[in-house]
Amino acid sequence: xxxxxxxxxxxxxxxxxxxxxxxxxxxxxxxxxxxxxxxxxxxxxxxxxxxxxxxxxxxxxxxxxxxxxxxxxxxxxxxxxxxxxxxxxxxxxxxxxxxxxxxxxxxxxxxxxxxxxxxxxxxxxxxxxxxxxxxxxxxxxxxxxxxxxxxxxxxxxxxxxxxxxxxxxxxxxxxxxxxxxxxxxxxxxxxxxxxxxxxxxxxxxxxxxxxxxxxxxxxxxxxxxxxxxxxxxxxxxx
Amino acid sequence: xxxxxxxxxxxxxxxxxxxxxxxxxxxxxxxxxxxxxxxxxxxxxxxxxxxxxxxxxxxxxxxxxxxxxxxxxxxxxxxxxxxxxxxxxxxxxxxxxxxxxxxxxxxxxxxxxxxxxxxxxxxxxxxxxxxxxxxxxxxxxxxxxxxxxxxxxxxxxxxxxxxxxxx
Numbered sequence: 001x002x003x004x005x006x007x008x009x010x011x012x013x014x015x016x017x018x019x020x021x022x023x024x025x026x027x028x029x030x031x032x033x034x035x036x037x038x039x040x041x042x043x044x045x046x047x048x049x050x051x052x053x054x055x056x057x058x059x060x061x062x063x064x065x066x067x068x069x070x071x072x073x074x075x076x077x078x079x080x081x082x083x084x085x086x087x088x089x090x091x092x093x094x095x096x097x098x099x100x101x102x103x104x105x106x107x108x109x110x111x112x113x114x115x116x117x118x119x120x121x122x123x124x125x126x127x128x129x130x131x132x133x134x135x136x137x138x139x140x141x142x143x144x145x146x147x148x149x150x151x152x153x154x155x156x157x158x159x160x161x162x163x164x165x166x167x168x169x170x171x172x173x174x175x176x177x178x179x180x181x182x183x184x185x186x187x188x189x190x191x192x193x194x195x196x197x198x199x200x201x202x203x204x205x206x207x208x209x210x211x212x213x214x215x216x217x218x219x220x221x222x223x224x225x226x227x228x229x230x231x232x233x234x235x236x237x238x
Numbered sequence: 239x240x241x242x243x244x245x246x247x248x249x250x251x252x253x254x255x256x257x258x259x260x261x262x263x264x265x266x267x268x269x270x271x272x273x274x275x276x277x278x279x280x281x282x283x284x285x286x287x288x289x290x291x292x293x294x295x296x297x298x299x300x301x302x303x304x305x306x307x308x309x310x311x312x313x314x315x316x317x318x319x320x321x322x323x324x325x326x327x328x329x330x331x332x333x334x335x336x337x338x339x340x341x342x343x344x345x346x347x348x349x350x351x352x353x354x355x356x357x358x359x360x361x362x363x364x365x366x367x368x369x370x371x372x373x374x375x376x377x378x379x380x381x382x383x384x385x386x387x388x389x390x391x392x393x394x395x396x397x398x399x400x401x402x403x404x405x
Contacts, residue, residue, distance in 0.1 A: 111262055
């Protein structure tokens with residue numbers, strides 16, 4: 001459901017970026033190009049432009065993911081491109097997301113004495129204000145992740161939507177609001193697992209994946225890379 | 239590091255607005271002297287050493303990078319000294335046949351190490367990909383000091399077996 005929900009957010013003709021450690025967006029953007037967005041341009045941190053690797057991999061920095069690309073677009077190229085406004089849609093991850101759409105990929109707890117320090121999110125701080133819009137995804141949905149106020153604002157800017165295993169959030173009037181609840185969840189569960197108040201009355205259900213979407217998903221991701229981010233689940237095979 | 243590679247003290251950077259990163263990192267804001275645009279002045283990082291792993295190099299340090307160079311070009315220009323670790327040592331004449339693939343010229347390189355498989359369990363394109371099973375195993379075992387020791391011992395045994403050295 002998450003891969004399909006993310007894919008639906010890719011517009012045809014958009015220039016889309018997928019970064020490090022991003023198996024779900026990699027699958028989603030590849031799926032979108034197969035389905036409704038054949039003219040989207042996919043740039044990955046692996047250095048490809050519309051690459052056609054034989055196999056997707058959960059390690060989204062793998063240089064092999066650039067195979068089939070007619071050019072190499074390396075990391076310095078990419079950051080320059082972001083700075084001059086070339087990216088329409090970026091996918092970014094986050095450890096915490098707050099009601100105002102701030103992302104935290106830096107620390108949990110006080111910055112000087114954190115309980116957890118993450119590898120860093122410098123790219124996000126740069127990308128979020130500069131990309132046309134950003135979609136965040138997170139493979140778990142709990143009050144630890146979705147908080148009223150993040151411990152540290154790593155990045156702030158043009159957040160558009162957040163996709164979780166339970167729902168899709170959309171930025172609306174400067175706050176995250178529930179846009180749709182996945183068929184596998186309920187409005188009550190979303191409210192219970194979200195650490196800020198959400199309005200769930202009258203919120204529609206996310207359209208379940210269609211047969212066409214499921215078929216294309218199995219074709220672009222036969223190894224189940226999309227499962228890599230869910231705890232305890234590994235891609236089924238190589 | 240792009241500032242360091244350019245020999246200047248900072249890199250003007252757009253974005254970063256609304257983030258706590260500039261304040262906690264001590265990045266100063268500067269105004270473009272030609273317009274009203276505000277930017278952050280991110281201080282240069284000039285590493286003492288850069289270590290890069292490549293598929294092929296010659297004995298003088300000319301190093302070929304195939305596929306995506308990621309940050310190899312930038313970090314080898316930013317660092318004071320560079321160590322090249324190569325899967326294969328090849329004659330200079332072979333690199334000279336396609337000099338445009340030599341991302342790192344010998345003049346930056348302090349030392350060349352011949353270490354096949356040296357990037358495992360990560361990748362060295364196009365010779366081998368990420369060993370995802372090994373990375374998963376590392377993630378599991380490294381949760382405890384004993385587990386980490388176990389992982390390191392296993393990995394050392396595999397390396398020694400592969401190189402024909404002591405087990």
